[in-house]
Amino acid sequence: MASISPYGKRFISYIRQSQIRRLVGSGVRIDGRTPHQLRDVSIRTNVVNTADGSAEALLGKTRVVAGVKVGLGQPFPDTPDEGVLIVNAEILPHASPYSEIGPPDETAIELARVVDRGIRHSGFVDFKKLAIDQNKVYVLWVDLYVLNDDGNLVDAANLAALAALRSTMLPSAVKDEAGVKLDRNNKTALPSDLSKAPIAVSIGKIDSRIIVDPNLEEELSLDGRITITIAQDSIVSMQKTAGYFTEQELWQAVDLAYSIRDKLRDVLLKSLV
Amino acid sequence: MKQPPVPLLVEGRRADGRAPDQMRDVRISVGVISNADGSAMVSYGNTTAVAAVYGPREMHPRHLSLPDKAVMRVRYHMAPFSTKDERKNPAPSRREIEISKVLREALEPAIFLEQFPRSRIDVFVEIVQADGSTRVASLTAASLALADAGVPMRDLVIGVSVGLVNGVVVLDLNGLEDNYGEGDMPVGYMPNLGRITLLQLDGAWSRDRFAEAVKLAVKGAEYVYGKAREALKAKYFEIAEEVAK
Known part of the structure; x- marks a missing residue:
């Protein structure tokens, strides 16, 4: 029964876990950060020249490559005048001792779907401009490849996806008797609006202390984790x-997410100049 | 923006006649599957979820068991005939795999898994009829099935959805509102401990609307919790009556 969710293959020793938790309780973290401090973030675009758009995001040691391929397809019946976005994520067997060969597991599927929802609801990509005619639209395939998992895959993958889409060059659509084809010798920038970029911020909780950007060992020691994606002023x-x-902790997490969002957005904007 | 076939909100009334903060008719029964260790059927209006619990039982394959706690497995699945439009392919979709994961993570905080090392607890939820809010109906059904199975729990986990319809926060989305509304937020809530164990959101929500939505979800969950308690007790009243005969 493939759809039964599997169980935590990841684990951490009790002694390490209690060390991490004790440290957070006294306001420091296992890697020397303060509770609300991000790891170093860096984003590079156009890292793969065979893709129509690509980017690599590094969040500390977490490393994700996003590649965009543009295709042609039919629109969804309920949005006939919009292009299609398909996000897929693979956590490569390279990425950590916990990842295995095989089709995307529930963690990878969730990763792809969370990134997808942020982009879809933010207005970052203008899907209306991706319709070609009545039943032909552009299809944006966004593939998120996790090369190294040191925690907080969602925030890193989201930044990589945004930068890759921002760098995407759309092949022009050529119509002839045979139908519509893509001309990769003739490209224009994908219509996107950076001011609407959805920024994902993951927040962890240990006892009732809130931390940002948990690394892998911290993820295995948390009492709660939530990803909040913000575009402009909306969640x-x-x-x-x-x-x-608790409700109280949730309000704290949302407030913190807004302030961390500003920092991540600045990094994204700087790396896209 | 997609246009709904009928207006979603007219003068404070929703398409099915409800007020914004009103649940659909909630029907709950427990012990509906005699072979299972615990079971429950939960309907929110036309959405019906059936949950069965097997376990705690031996973990197979053995090497996947954990030395310090039970492993919990959750499967959320929609029957091919459960949807209004075309037949749903019974193969598990990416959506169903994600929902299975979030439901498991919503139930785990409620269960004393550490009391059953090396064993597993299986929770199967089938959507037999879908009209919006299926994952939260599943969550209520799953936690009631666990309680019915006698699995030690910190609290029940009650699922309710809230959404944004024409800028208004509404409780318990039906299929129409789910398709055409501007936002959707499923919530899982422990009514006695005040803990939120399931929280997903999409759409575009201001901070104020989000805060309003959480408050409404808590209120809705408390209402459903009353019904859930009644259903759990009703089973034992029935047994007592049987014995009295």
């Missing part, structure tokens, strides 16, 4: 991915 996506939050 466009949320996903609680571990444990629980």
